[in-house]
Amino acid sequence: MVTYVGQGDPARTMALLWGSAPAPPRRGPRPGLSLEEIVRAAIDIADAEGLAEVSMRAVAARFGRTAMALYTYVPGKEELLDLMVDRVLADADRDLPYAQGWRAAATAGAHASWEFHVRHPWLLQISATRSVLGPHELDSYEAQSRVFAGLGLSGLDITRLVGTLHTFVRGAAASMAEARAAERVTGISETDWWTTRAGYLESMVTSPEYRARYPTITSFEPTAHDVPDPDAPYLEQQARDTFTEGLAVVLDGMAAFIAARGAAGPGSVPAVPPAAESAAQGSAAP
Amino acid sequence: MVTYVGQGDPARTMALLWGSAPAPPRRGPRPGLSLEEIVRAAIDIADAEGLAEVSMRAVAARFGRTAMALYTYVPGKEELLDLMVDRVLADADRDLPYAQGWRAAATAGAHASWEFHVRHPWLLQISATRSVLGPHELDSYEAQSRVFAGLGLSGLDITRLVGTLHTFVRGAAASMAEARAAERVTGISETDWWTTRAGYLESMVTSPEYRARYPTITSFEPTAHDVPDPDAPYLEQQARDTFTEGLAVVLDGMAAFIAARGAAGPGSVPAVPPAAESAAQGSAAP
Protein backbone atom coordinates (compact mmCIF):
# COMPACT_ATOMS: atom_id res chain seq x y z
CA MET A 1 0.00 0.00 0.00
CA VAL A 2 2.91 2.31 0.60
CA THR A 3 5.91 2.50 -1.67
CA TYR A 4 9.07 4.45 -2.13
CA VAL A 5 9.81 6.63 -5.10
CA GLY A 6 12.95 8.38 -4.02
CA GLN A 7 16.48 7.16 -4.30
CA GLY A 8 19.40 6.83 -2.00
CA ASP A 9 22.79 8.45 -2.02
CA PRO A 10 24.18 7.74 -5.50
CA ALA A 11 27.82 7.41 -4.53
CA ARG A 12 27.11 4.96 -1.74
CA THR A 13 24.72 3.02 -3.94
CA MET A 14 27.18 2.77 -6.79
CA ALA A 15 29.86 1.53 -4.43
CA LEU A 16 27.54 -1.13 -3.07
CA LEU A 17 26.37 -2.13 -6.52
CA TRP A 18 29.73 -2.43 -8.17
CA GLY A 19 32.02 -3.07 -5.28
CA SER A 20 33.04 -6.64 -4.83
CA ALA A 21 32.41 -8.06 -1.38
CA PRO A 22 34.10 -5.67 1.04
CA ALA A 23 37.15 -6.91 2.89
CA PRO A 24 36.07 -8.63 6.09
CA PRO A 25 36.70 -6.41 9.10
CA ARG A 26 39.99 -6.96 10.87
CA ARG A 27 38.60 -6.33 14.32
CA GLY A 28 35.36 -6.80 16.14
CA PRO A 29 32.83 -9.59 15.97
CA ARG A 30 32.29 -11.38 12.67
CA PRO A 31 29.40 -10.01 10.65
CA GLY A 32 26.44 -12.28 11.19
CA LEU A 33 24.79 -11.17 7.98
CA SER A 34 25.81 -10.19 4.51
CA LEU A 35 24.58 -7.54 2.11
CA GLU A 36 23.73 -10.25 -0.37
CA GLU A 37 21.38 -12.15 1.93
CA ILE A 38 19.76 -9.00 3.25
CA VAL A 39 18.91 -7.89 -0.27
CA ARG A 40 17.64 -11.36 -1.09
CA ALA A 41 15.42 -11.43 1.98
CA ALA A 42 13.96 -8.06 1.06
CA ILE A 43 13.22 -9.33 -2.44
CA ASP A 44 11.59 -12.43 -0.99
CA ILE A 45 9.28 -10.31 1.09
CA ALA A 46 8.45 -8.01 -1.82
CA ASP A 47 7.67 -10.95 -4.08
CA ALA A 48 5.54 -12.75 -1.52
CA GLU A 49 3.81 -9.98 0.37
CA GLY A 50 4.28 -6.84 -1.68
CA LEU A 51 6.61 -3.90 -1.42
CA ALA A 52 4.59 -2.38 1.39
CA GLU A 53 5.63 -5.21 3.69
CA VAL A 54 9.31 -4.55 3.11
CA SER A 55 10.13 -2.66 6.26
CA MET A 56 13.51 -2.54 7.92
CA ARG A 57 12.00 -4.31 10.91
CA ALA A 58 10.48 -7.04 8.75
CA VAL A 59 13.66 -7.73 6.83
CA ALA A 60 15.73 -7.79 10.00
CA ALA A 61 13.23 -10.12 11.66
CA ARG A 62 14.01 -12.75 9.02
CA PHE A 63 17.43 -13.02 10.62
CA GLY A 64 16.29 -12.60 14.18
CA ARG A 65 17.76 -9.11 14.33
CA THR A 66 16.39 -5.70 15.07
CA ALA A 67 15.87 -3.10 12.36
CA MET A 68 18.94 -1.14 13.33
CA ALA A 69 21.22 -4.10 12.72
CA LEU A 70 20.69 -3.62 8.99
CA TYR A 71 22.27 -0.20 9.11
CA THR A 72 25.61 -1.89 9.52
CA TYR A 73 25.27 -3.22 6.00
CA VAL A 74 23.08 -0.69 4.21
CA PRO A 75 23.05 3.10 4.59
CA GLY A 76 19.26 3.28 4.57
CA LYS A 77 16.10 1.92 3.09
CA GLU A 78 16.33 3.75 -0.20
CA GLU A 79 19.70 2.25 -0.94
CA LEU A 80 18.30 -1.15 -0.06
CA LEU A 81 15.58 -0.64 -2.65
CA ASP A 82 18.19 0.32 -5.25
CA LEU A 83 20.07 -2.86 -4.50
CA MET A 84 16.88 -4.91 -4.71
CA VAL A 85 16.20 -3.59 -8.19
CA ASP A 86 19.58 -4.46 -9.58
CA ARG A 87 19.79 -7.77 -7.77
CA VAL A 88 16.45 -9.06 -9.00
CA LEU A 89 17.40 -8.14 -12.56
CA ALA A 90 20.16 -10.73 -12.31
CA ASP A 91 17.44 -13.36 -12.63
CA ALA A 92 15.84 -11.85 -15.72
CA ASP A 93 15.96 -13.93 -18.83
CA ARG A 94 18.50 -12.61 -21.29
CA ASP A 95 18.82 -15.39 -23.86
CA LEU A 96 17.22 -13.71 -26.82
CA PRO A 97 17.08 -15.32 -30.29
CA TYR A 98 19.16 -12.65 -31.97
CA ALA A 99 19.86 -14.94 -34.92
CA GLN A 100 16.18 -15.03 -35.85
CA GLY A 101 16.06 -11.35 -36.66
CA TRP A 102 15.27 -8.26 -34.64
CA ARG A 103 11.52 -8.76 -34.58
CA ALA A 104 11.67 -12.26 -33.17
CA ALA A 105 14.28 -11.15 -30.65
CA ALA A 106 12.28 -8.07 -29.67
CA THR A 107 9.11 -10.11 -29.28
CA ALA A 108 10.86 -12.68 -27.14
CA GLY A 109 12.52 -9.98 -25.08
CA ALA A 110 9.28 -8.10 -24.55
CA HIS A 111 7.44 -11.22 -23.45
CA ALA A 112 10.24 -12.21 -21.11
CA SER A 113 10.35 -8.73 -19.65
CA TRP A 114 6.58 -8.61 -19.28
CA GLU A 115 6.49 -11.89 -17.42
CA PHE A 116 9.41 -10.83 -15.29
CA HIS A 117 7.64 -7.65 -14.23
CA VAL A 118 4.45 -9.57 -13.53
CA ARG A 119 6.48 -11.94 -11.37
CA HIS A 120 8.08 -9.06 -9.49
CA PRO A 121 5.38 -6.42 -9.62
CA TRP A 122 7.02 -4.29 -6.95
CA LEU A 123 9.58 -3.35 -9.60
CA LEU A 124 6.87 -1.27 -11.23
CA GLN A 125 6.35 0.69 -8.04
CA ILE A 126 9.98 1.70 -7.78
CA SER A 127 11.08 4.50 -10.01
CA ALA A 128 12.39 3.16 -13.30
CA THR A 129 13.63 6.13 -15.27
CA ARG A 130 16.20 7.25 -12.72
CA SER A 131 18.05 4.07 -13.41
CA VAL A 132 20.09 2.38 -10.78
CA LEU A 133 22.90 1.69 -13.24
CA GLY A 134 23.90 -1.54 -11.59
CA PRO A 135 25.69 -4.35 -13.36
CA HIS A 136 22.58 -6.43 -13.92
CA GLU A 137 20.51 -3.53 -15.13
CA LEU A 138 23.23 -2.85 -17.65
CA ASP A 139 23.17 -6.53 -18.64
CA SER A 140 19.49 -6.15 -19.35
CA TYR A 141 19.98 -2.92 -21.24
CA GLU A 142 22.77 -4.49 -23.26
CA ALA A 143 20.59 -7.48 -24.17
CA GLN A 144 17.76 -5.24 -25.32
CA SER A 145 20.03 -2.91 -27.24
CA ARG A 146 21.68 -5.81 -29.01
CA VAL A 147 18.31 -6.57 -30.61
CA PHE A 148 18.64 -3.41 -32.65
CA ALA A 149 22.38 -3.57 -33.35
CA GLY A 150 23.54 -4.17 -36.88
CA LEU A 151 20.48 -2.57 -38.44
CA GLY A 152 22.20 0.66 -39.39
CA LEU A 153 20.79 2.59 -36.45
CA SER A 154 22.64 5.10 -34.31
CA GLY A 155 23.10 4.69 -30.60
CA LEU A 156 20.51 7.38 -30.00
CA ASP A 157 18.03 5.60 -32.26
CA ILE A 158 18.56 2.39 -30.37
CA THR A 159 18.26 4.12 -27.02
CA ARG A 160 14.89 5.46 -28.03
CA LEU A 161 13.59 2.21 -29.46
CA VAL A 162 14.62 0.36 -26.34
CA GLY A 163 13.06 3.09 -24.24
CA THR A 164 9.79 2.95 -26.13
CA LEU A 165 9.61 -0.80 -25.86
CA HIS A 166 10.53 -0.72 -22.19
CA THR A 167 7.91 1.91 -21.49
CA PHE A 168 5.25 -0.09 -23.26
CA VAL A 169 6.14 -3.35 -21.54
CA ARG A 170 6.16 -1.77 -18.10
CA GLY A 171 2.81 -0.13 -18.69
CA ALA A 172 1.25 -3.34 -19.88
CA ALA A 173 2.79 -5.28 -17.03
CA ALA A 174 1.38 -2.74 -14.62
CA SER A 175 -2.12 -3.46 -15.89
CA MET A 176 -1.56 -7.13 -15.33
CA ALA A 177 0.04 -6.81 -11.95
CA GLU A 178 -2.66 -4.55 -10.66
CA ALA A 179 -5.40 -6.78 -11.99
CA ARG A 180 -3.78 -9.53 -9.96
CA ALA A 181 -3.12 -7.47 -6.91
CA ALA A 182 -6.65 -6.10 -6.90
CA GLU A 183 -8.10 -8.77 -4.68
CA ARG A 184 -5.17 -9.09 -2.32
CA VAL A 185 -4.70 -5.40 -1.76
CA THR A 186 -8.26 -4.30 -1.23
CA GLY A 187 -9.63 -7.49 0.22
CA ILE A 188 -12.36 -7.37 -2.37
CA SER A 189 -12.55 -10.04 -5.03
CA GLU A 190 -12.30 -8.95 -8.60
CA THR A 191 -15.87 -10.02 -9.22
CA ASP A 192 -17.19 -8.09 -6.25
CA TRP A 193 -15.21 -5.06 -7.24
CA TRP A 194 -16.64 -5.19 -10.70
CA THR A 195 -20.23 -5.90 -9.74
CA THR A 196 -20.39 -3.01 -7.32
CA ARG A 197 -19.49 -0.75 -10.20
CA ALA A 198 -21.57 -2.60 -12.75
CA GLY A 199 -24.75 -1.18 -11.31
CA TYR A 200 -23.59 2.31 -12.00
CA LEU A 201 -22.28 1.48 -15.45
CA GLU A 202 -25.33 -0.48 -16.52
CA SER A 203 -27.70 2.38 -15.93
CA MET A 204 -25.21 4.52 -17.79
CA VAL A 205 -25.26 2.54 -20.99
CA THR A 206 -29.04 2.66 -21.13
CA SER A 207 -29.63 6.18 -19.88
CA PRO A 208 -30.08 8.69 -22.73
CA GLU A 209 -28.36 11.30 -20.63
CA TYR A 210 -25.19 9.27 -20.49
CA ARG A 211 -25.43 8.12 -24.06
CA ALA A 212 -25.30 11.80 -24.95
CA ARG A 213 -22.32 12.51 -22.72
CA TYR A 214 -20.43 9.35 -23.67
CA PRO A 215 -21.65 8.46 -27.16
CA THR A 216 -18.64 6.44 -28.24
CA ILE A 217 -17.94 4.26 -25.26
CA THR A 218 -21.61 3.51 -24.64
CA SER A 219 -21.83 2.17 -28.17
CA PHE A 220 -19.17 -0.49 -27.50
CA GLU A 221 -20.23 -4.10 -27.42
CA PRO A 222 -21.78 -4.70 -24.02
CA THR A 223 -19.41 -7.60 -23.29
CA ALA A 224 -16.71 -5.11 -22.55
CA HIS A 225 -18.43 -4.17 -19.31
CA ASP A 226 -19.91 -7.50 -18.40
CA VAL A 227 -19.28 -9.10 -15.08
CA PRO A 228 -16.27 -11.34 -15.58
CA ASP A 229 -16.21 -15.07 -15.17
CA PRO A 230 -14.57 -15.57 -11.79
CA ASP A 231 -12.68 -18.62 -13.06
CA ALA A 232 -11.18 -16.81 -16.01
CA PRO A 233 -10.23 -13.48 -14.52
CA TYR A 234 -11.48 -10.89 -16.90
CA LEU A 235 -9.08 -8.12 -16.08
CA GLU A 236 -6.12 -10.46 -16.32
CA GLN A 237 -7.07 -11.77 -19.73
CA GLN A 238 -7.78 -8.25 -20.89
CA ALA A 239 -4.35 -7.13 -19.75
CA ARG A 240 -2.64 -10.06 -21.41
CA ASP A 241 -4.41 -9.53 -24.73
CA THR A 242 -3.80 -5.81 -24.68
CA PHE A 243 -0.12 -6.51 -24.19
CA THR A 244 0.11 -9.02 -27.04
CA GLU A 245 -1.90 -6.96 -29.49
CA GLY A 246 -0.29 -3.72 -28.46
CA LEU A 247 3.16 -5.21 -28.84
CA ALA A 248 2.42 -6.17 -32.42
CA VAL A 249 1.31 -2.62 -33.10
CA VAL A 250 4.42 -1.14 -31.53
CA LEU A 251 6.69 -3.51 -33.42
CA ASP A 252 4.96 -2.65 -36.67
CA GLY A 253 5.80 0.94 -35.99
CA MET A 254 9.40 0.05 -35.27
CA ALA A 255 9.61 -1.92 -38.51
CA ALA A 256 8.61 1.22 -40.39
CA PHE A 257 11.15 3.25 -38.45
CA ILE A 258 13.96 0.80 -39.11
CA ALA A 259 13.10 0.56 -42.80
CA ALA A 260 13.19 4.33 -43.12
CA ARG A 261 16.26 5.03 -40.93
CA GLY A 262 18.43 1.96 -41.13
CA ALA A 263 21.08 2.49 -43.79
CA ALA A 264 24.28 1.34 -42.06
CA GLY A 265 25.82 4.77 -42.42
CA PRO A 266 28.68 6.11 -40.33
CA GLY A 267 27.99 6.12 -36.61
CA SER A 268 25.64 3.18 -36.81
CA VAL A 269 25.97 0.52 -34.19
CA PRO A 270 27.39 -2.78 -35.47
CA ALA A 271 25.96 -6.16 -34.61
CA VAL A 272 27.65 -8.29 -31.99
CA PRO A 273 29.26 -11.31 -33.62
CA PRO A 274 27.52 -14.49 -32.46
CA ALA A 275 30.82 -15.78 -31.10
CA ALA A 276 30.93 -12.93 -28.62
CA GLU A 277 27.37 -13.41 -27.45
CA SER A 278 28.30 -15.53 -24.46
CA ALA A 279 30.86 -13.00 -23.29
CA ALA A 280 32.47 -12.93 -19.89
CA GLN A 281 29.94 -12.38 -17.13
CA GLY A 282 32.47 -11.71 -14.39
CA SER A 283 32.12 -8.50 -12.44
CA ALA A 284 34.68 -6.37 -10.71
CA ALA A 285 34.79 -2.79 -9.60
CA PRO A 286 35.82 -0.40 -12.36
CA MET B 1 8.64 9.76 -1.24
CA VAL B 2 5.77 7.63 -0.03
CA THR B 3 2.69 6.91 -2.05
CA TYR B 4 -0.48 4.93 -1.98
CA VAL B 5 -1.28 2.17 -4.38
CA GLY B 6 -4.39 0.66 -2.88
CA GLN B 7 -7.91 1.77 -3.35
CA GLY B 8 -10.78 2.60 -1.11
CA ASP B 9 -14.14 1.03 -0.71
CA PRO B 10 -15.60 0.97 -4.24
CA ALA B 11 -19.22 1.49 -3.30
CA ARG B 12 -18.48 4.50 -1.11
CA THR B 13 -16.16 5.91 -3.73
CA MET B 14 -18.69 5.52 -6.51
CA ALA B 15 -21.32 7.25 -4.43
CA LEU B 16 -18.98 10.14 -3.73
CA LEU B 17 -17.90 10.36 -7.35
CA TRP B 18 -21.31 10.28 -8.94
CA GLY B 19 -23.54 11.53 -6.18
CA SER B 20 -24.58 15.10 -6.46
CA ALA B 21 -23.90 17.25 -3.42
CA PRO B 22 -25.53 15.52 -0.45
CA ALA B 23 -28.54 17.15 1.15
CA PRO B 24 -27.38 19.54 3.88
CA PRO B 25 -27.99 18.11 7.36
CA ARG B 26 -31.20 19.16 9.01
CA ARG B 27 -29.77 19.39 12.51
CA GLY B 28 -26.49 20.21 14.12
CA PRO B 29 -23.86 22.75 13.20
CA ARG B 30 -23.41 23.72 9.55
CA PRO B 31 -20.62 21.86 7.80
CA GLY B 32 -17.65 24.19 7.73
CA LEU B 33 -16.08 22.39 4.79
CA SER B 34 -17.19 20.64 1.65
CA LEU B 35 -15.99 17.53 -0.13
CA GLU B 36 -15.21 19.62 -3.18
CA GLU B 37 -12.81 21.98 -1.43
CA ILE B 38 -11.15 19.20 0.54
CA VAL B 39 -10.36 17.35 -2.68
CA ARG B 40 -9.14 20.55 -4.28
CA ALA B 41 -6.85 21.31 -1.35
CA ALA B 42 -5.39 17.82 -1.53
CA ILE B 43 -4.73 18.29 -5.25
CA ASP B 44 -3.08 21.64 -4.56
CA ILE B 45 -0.71 20.03 -2.11
CA ALA B 46 0.05 17.15 -4.46
CA ASP B 47 0.78 19.52 -7.34
CA ALA B 48 2.94 21.85 -5.29
CA GLU B 49 4.74 19.56 -2.87
CA GLY B 50 4.25 16.05 -4.15
CA LEU B 51 1.96 13.23 -3.22
CA ALA B 52 4.03 12.35 -0.19
CA GLU B 53 3.01 15.62 1.45
CA VAL B 54 -0.67 14.85 1.11
CA SER B 55 -1.42 13.70 4.62
CA MET B 56 -4.75 13.95 6.35
CA ARG B 57 -3.19 16.34 8.83
CA ALA B 58 -1.72 18.54 6.10
CA VAL B 59 -4.97 18.77 4.16
CA ALA B 60 -6.95 19.53 7.29
CA ALA B 61 -4.42 22.16 8.32
CA ARG B 62 -5.28 24.13 5.18
CA PHE B 63 -8.65 24.74 6.77
CA GLY B 64 -7.41 25.13 10.31
CA ARG B 65 -8.86 21.75 11.27
CA THR B 66 -7.43 18.59 12.70
CA ALA B 67 -6.98 15.46 10.63
CA MET B 68 -10.02 13.76 12.10
CA ALA B 69 -12.32 16.52 10.90
CA LEU B 70 -11.89 15.23 7.34
CA TYR B 71 -13.47 11.93 8.27
CA THR B 72 -16.80 13.68 8.39
CA TYR B 73 -16.56 14.18 4.64
CA VAL B 74 -14.40 11.31 3.39
CA PRO B 75 -14.32 7.71 4.60
CA GLY B 76 -10.54 7.54 4.52
CA LYS B 77 -7.42 8.55 2.72
CA GLU B 78 -7.70 6.03 -0.09
CA GLU B 79 -11.11 7.32 -1.07
CA LEU B 80 -9.71 10.84 -1.00
CA LEU B 81 -7.05 9.76 -3.49
CA ASP B 82 -9.70 8.25 -5.74
CA LEU B 83 -11.57 11.52 -5.67
CA MET B 84 -8.41 13.48 -6.41
CA VAL B 85 -7.79 11.42 -9.52
CA ASP B 86 -11.20 11.96 -11.00
CA ARG B 87 -11.38 15.58 -9.96
CA VAL B 88 -8.08 16.57 -11.52
CA LEU B 89 -9.10 14.89 -14.77
CA ALA B 90 -11.86 17.46 -15.04
CA ASP B 91 -9.16 19.96 -15.98
CA ALA B 92 -7.63 17.80 -18.70
CA ASP B 93 -7.78 19.16 -22.20
CA ARG B 94 -10.36 17.35 -24.26
CA ASP B 95 -10.73 19.49 -27.36
CA LEU B 96 -9.21 17.20 -29.94
CA PRO B 97 -9.14 18.01 -33.67
CA TYR B 98 -11.25 15.05 -34.69
CA ALA B 99 -12.04 16.63 -38.04
CA GLN B 100 -8.38 16.52 -39.06
CA GLY B 101 -8.26 12.73 -39.04
CA TRP B 102 -7.41 10.16 -36.41
CA ARG B 103 -3.66 10.66 -36.56
CA ALA B 104 -3.80 14.38 -35.94
CA ALA B 105 -6.34 13.86 -33.18
CA ALA B 106 -4.32 11.07 -31.59
CA THR B 107 -1.14 13.14 -31.73
CA ALA B 108 -2.85 16.11 -30.16
CA GLY B 109 -4.48 13.93 -27.52
CA ALA B 110 -1.21 12.21 -26.65
CA HIS B 111 0.64 15.50 -26.31
CA ALA B 112 -2.11 16.97 -24.18
CA SER B 113 -2.19 13.91 -21.99
CA TRP B 114 1.57 13.86 -21.70
CA GLU B 115 1.69 17.46 -20.61
CA PHE B 116 -1.17 16.91 -18.23
CA HIS B 117 0.63 14.05 -16.54
CA VAL B 118 3.83 16.07 -16.35
CA ARG B 119 1.84 18.86 -14.71
CA HIS B 120 0.29 16.47 -12.20
CA PRO B 121 2.99 13.86 -11.81
CA TRP B 122 1.42 12.38 -8.69
CA LEU B 123 -1.20 10.88 -11.00
CA LEU B 124 1.48 8.49 -12.20
CA GLN B 125 2.08 7.28 -8.69
CA ILE B 126 -1.54 6.35 -8.11
CA SER B 127 -2.65 3.14 -9.65
CA ALA B 128 -4.05 3.71 -13.12
CA THR B 129 -5.33 0.39 -14.36
CA ARG B 130 -7.80 -0.13 -11.56
CA SER B 131 -9.68 2.81 -12.89
CA VAL B 132 -11.69 5.03 -10.65
CA LEU B 133 -14.57 5.16 -13.15
CA GLY B 134 -15.56 8.66 -12.23
CA PRO B 135 -17.39 11.02 -14.53
CA HIS B 136 -14.29 12.93 -15.62
CA GLU B 137 -12.23 9.84 -16.20
CA LEU B 138 -14.99 8.64 -18.46
CA ASP B 139 -14.97 11.99 -20.22
CA SER B 140 -11.31 11.47 -20.93
CA TYR B 141 -11.83 7.90 -22.04
CA GLU B 142 -14.67 9.00 -24.29
CA ALA B 143 -12.52 11.70 -25.89
CA GLN B 144 -9.69 9.28 -26.59
CA SER B 145 -12.01 6.58 -27.91
CA ARG B 146 -13.68 9.02 -30.23
CA VAL B 147 -10.37 9.39 -32.05
CA PHE B 148 -10.73 5.86 -33.34
CA ALA B 149 -14.48 5.87 -33.96
CA GLY B 150 -15.70 5.71 -37.53
CA LEU B 151 -12.67 3.79 -38.77
CA GLY B 152 -14.40 0.43 -38.95
CA LEU B 153 -12.92 -0.81 -35.67
CA SER B 154 -14.74 -2.78 -33.00
CA GLY B 155 -15.12 -1.58 -29.45
CA LEU B 156 -12.51 -4.07 -28.34
CA ASP B 157 -10.08 -2.83 -31.00
CA ILE B 158 -10.59 0.72 -29.85
CA THR B 159 -10.21 -0.22 -26.21
CA ARG B 160 -6.85 -1.76 -26.97
CA LEU B 161 -5.60 1.09 -29.11
CA VAL B 162 -6.57 3.57 -26.44
CA GLY B 163 -4.95 1.36 -23.82
CA THR B 164 -1.72 1.10 -25.78
CA LEU B 165 -1.55 4.82 -26.33
CA HIS B 166 -2.40 5.54 -22.72
CA THR B 167 0.26 3.13 -21.52
CA PHE B 168 2.86 4.70 -23.75
CA VAL B 169 2.00 8.25 -22.76
CA ARG B 170 2.06 7.47 -19.06
CA GLY B 171 5.39 5.72 -19.35
CA ALA B 172 6.92 8.59 -21.26
CA ALA B 173 5.44 11.12 -18.85
CA ALA B 174 6.90 9.16 -15.98
CA SER B 175 10.36 9.56 -17.47
CA MET B 176 9.82 13.28 -17.72
CA ALA B 177 8.29 13.73 -14.31
CA GLU B 178 11.02 11.81 -12.60
CA ALA B 179 13.71 13.67 -14.46
CA ARG B 180 12.16 16.81 -13.07
CA ALA B 181 11.56 15.50 -9.60
CA ALA B 182 15.09 14.14 -9.38
CA GLU B 183 16.61 17.20 -7.85
CA ARG B 184 13.75 18.05 -5.54
CA VAL B 185 13.30 14.57 -4.18
CA THR B 186 16.87 13.58 -3.52
CA GLY B 187 18.26 16.99 -2.78
CA ILE B 188 20.93 16.31 -5.37
CA SER B 189 21.04 18.33 -8.54
CA GLU B 190 20.72 16.49 -11.79
CA THR B 191 24.27 17.38 -12.71
CA ASP B 192 25.65 16.12 -9.41
CA TRP B 193 23.65 12.97 -9.70
CA TRP B 194 25.03 12.33 -13.10
CA THR B 195 28.64 13.23 -12.40
CA THR B 196 28.88 10.95 -9.40
CA ARG B 197 27.93 8.11 -11.70
CA ALA B 198 29.97 9.36 -14.63
CA GLY B 199 33.19 8.25 -13.01
CA TYR B 200 32.00 4.70 -12.92
CA LEU B 201 30.60 4.79 -16.42
CA GLU B 202 33.62 6.45 -17.96
CA SER B 203 35.98 3.76 -16.85
CA MET B 204 33.46 1.28 -18.13
CA VAL B 205 33.45 2.51 -21.70
CA THR B 206 37.22 2.34 -21.89
CA SER B 207 37.84 -0.82 -19.90
CA PRO B 208 38.25 -3.89 -22.13
CA GLU B 209 36.55 -5.98 -19.47
CA TYR B 210 33.38 -3.95 -19.72
CA ARG B 211 33.54 -3.63 -23.46
CA ALA B 212 33.42 -7.41 -23.51
CA ARG B 213 30.49 -7.60 -21.12
CA TYR B 214 28.56 -4.72 -22.69
CA PRO B 215 29.71 -4.62 -26.33
CA THR B 216 26.66 -2.89 -27.74
CA ILE B 217 26.01 -0.09 -25.29
CA THR B 218 29.71 0.75 -24.93
CA SER B 219 29.84 1.30 -28.68
CA PHE B 220 27.18 4.03 -28.54
CA GLU B 221 28.23 7.58 -29.25
CA PRO B 222 29.86 8.89 -26.09
CA THR B 223 27.52 11.89 -25.99
CA ALA B 224 24.83 9.64 -24.66
CA HIS B 225 26.64 9.42 -21.35
CA ASP B 226 28.15 12.85 -21.19
CA VAL B 227 27.60 15.16 -18.33
CA PRO B 228 24.56 17.23 -19.23
CA ASP B 229 24.53 20.95 -19.68
CA PRO B 230 22.98 22.23 -16.45
CA ASP B 231 21.09 24.93 -18.34
CA ALA B 232 19.45 22.52 -20.74
CA PRO B 233 18.51 19.61 -18.52
CA TYR B 234 19.72 16.55 -20.28
CA LEU B 235 17.32 14.06 -18.82
CA GLU B 236 14.35 16.30 -19.51
CA GLN B 237 15.24 16.81 -23.14
CA GLN B 238 15.93 13.14 -23.52
CA ALA B 239 12.53 12.29 -22.07
CA ARG B 240 10.76 14.79 -24.31
CA ASP B 241 12.48 13.55 -27.46
CA THR B 242 11.87 9.93 -26.59
CA PHE B 243 8.21 10.72 -26.18
CA THR B 244 7.90 12.54 -29.50
CA GLU B 245 9.87 9.99 -31.48
CA GLY B 246 8.28 7.05 -29.73
CA LEU B 247 4.83 8.44 -30.35
CA ALA B 248 5.49 8.59 -34.07
CA VAL B 249 6.59 4.97 -33.99
CA VAL B 250 3.53 3.88 -32.06
CA LEU B 251 1.21 5.79 -34.37
CA ASP B 252 2.87 4.22 -37.40
CA GLY B 253 2.05 0.86 -35.93
CA MET B 254 -1.54 1.92 -35.34
CA ALA B 255 -1.81 3.11 -38.92
CA ALA B 256 -0.84 -0.35 -40.09
CA PHE B 257 -3.35 -1.92 -37.71
CA ILE B 258 -6.17 0.34 -38.82
CA ALA B 259 -5.39 -0.23 -42.47
CA ALA B 260 -5.49 -3.98 -41.97
CA ARG B 261 -8.48 -4.16 -39.63
CA GLY B 262 -10.68 -1.23 -40.43
CA ALA B 263 -13.36 -2.34 -42.85
CA ALA B 264 -16.52 -0.83 -41.38
CA GLY B 265 -18.04 -4.27 -40.89
CA PRO B 266 -20.87 -5.11 -38.50
CA GLY B 267 -20.11 -4.31 -34.90
CA SER B 268 -17.79 -1.48 -35.80
CA VAL B 269 -18.09 1.71 -33.82
CA PRO B 270 -19.53 4.64 -35.76
CA ALA B 271 -18.10 8.13 -35.69
CA VAL B 272 -19.74 10.78 -33.56
CA PRO B 273 -21.40 13.37 -35.77
CA PRO B 274 -19.61 16.72 -35.40
CA ALA B 275 -22.90 18.30 -34.29
CA ALA B 276 -22.94 16.09 -31.22
CA GLU B 277 -19.36 16.80 -30.30
CA SER B 278 -20.17 19.51 -27.84
CA ALA B 279 -22.72 17.34 -26.08
CA ALA B 280 -24.23 18.00 -22.70
CA GLN B 281 -21.61 18.09 -19.98
CA GLY B 282 -24.06 18.09 -17.10
CA SER B 283 -23.71 15.39 -14.48
CA ALA B 284 -26.27 13.67 -12.35
CA ALA B 285 -26.37 10.44 -10.43
CA PRO B 286 -27.47 7.47 -12.51
Add this chain to the structure above:
DNA sequence: AGAGAACTCTTTACAGCGTAAAGTAACGTG
Protein backbone atom coordinates in the same frame (compact mmCIF):
# COMPACT_ATOMS: atom_id res chain seq x y z
C1' DA C 1 49.33 -9.79 28.81
C1' DG C 2 46.70 -5.90 28.89
C1' DA C 3 44.70 -1.66 26.80
C1' DG C 4 42.14 0.16 23.54
C1' DA C 5 40.37 0.51 18.98
C1' DA C 6 37.08 -1.42 15.87
C1' DC C 7 33.21 -3.68 14.98
C1' DT C 8 28.20 -5.86 15.44
C1' DC C 9 24.05 -5.49 17.35
C1' DT C 10 20.45 -3.81 20.86
C1' DT C 11 17.89 -0.44 23.33
C1' DT C 12 15.66 3.63 23.56
C1' DA C 13 13.68 7.47 21.54
C1' DC C 14 11.48 10.70 18.22
C1' DA C 15 8.62 12.54 14.71
C1' DG C 16 5.62 11.31 11.45
C1' DC C 17 1.65 8.49 9.52
C1' DG C 18 -3.74 6.73 9.25
C1' DT C 19 -7.45 6.22 12.07
C1' DA C 20 -10.37 4.20 16.21
C1' DA C 21 -12.76 5.87 20.33
C1' DA C 22 -14.52 9.12 23.22
C1' DG C 23 -15.70 13.69 24.41
C1' DT C 24 -17.27 18.63 23.56
C1' DA C 25 -19.80 22.16 21.54
C1' DA C 26 -23.13 23.94 18.40
C1' DC C 27 -27.46 23.67 16.20
C1' DG C 28 -32.53 22.55 14.73
C1' DT C 29 -36.61 20.31 15.97
C1' DG C 30 -40.01 18.31 19.23
Add this chain to the structure above:
DNA sequence: CACGTTACTTTACGCTGTAAAGAGTTCTCT
Protein backbone atom coordinates in the same frame (compact mmCIF):
# COMPACT_ATOMS: atom_id res chain seq x y z
C1' DC D 1 -36.33 24.02 27.21
C1' DA D 2 -34.68 19.28 26.40
C1' DC D 3 -33.16 16.06 23.06
C1' DG D 4 -31.08 14.18 19.15
C1' DT D 5 -28.04 15.15 15.46
C1' DT D 6 -23.96 16.79 13.68
C1' DA D 7 -19.05 19.03 13.34
C1' DC D 8 -15.04 18.92 15.26
C1' DT D 9 -11.25 18.03 18.91
C1' DT D 10 -8.55 15.27 21.95
C1' DT D 11 -6.32 11.34 23.03
C1' DA D 12 -4.39 7.13 21.90
C1' DC D 13 -2.50 3.04 19.31
C1' DG D 14 0.40 0.73 16.26
C1' DC D 15 3.10 1.40 12.50
C1' DT D 16 7.15 3.63 9.86
C1' DG D 17 12.51 5.10 9.13
C1' DT D 18 16.37 6.23 11.68
C1' DA D 19 19.37 9.10 15.21
C1' DA D 20 21.90 8.36 19.51
C1' DA D 21 23.89 5.83 22.97
C1' DG D 22 25.50 1.72 24.96
C1' DA D 23 26.65 -3.30 25.45
C1' DG D 24 29.42 -6.89 24.07
C1' DT D 25 32.90 -9.27 21.08
C1' DT D 26 37.19 -9.60 18.67
C1' DC D 27 41.49 -8.25 16.89
C1' DT D 28 45.88 -5.24 17.05
C1' DC D 29 49.36 -2.72 19.23
C1' DT D 30 52.27 -1.71 23.01
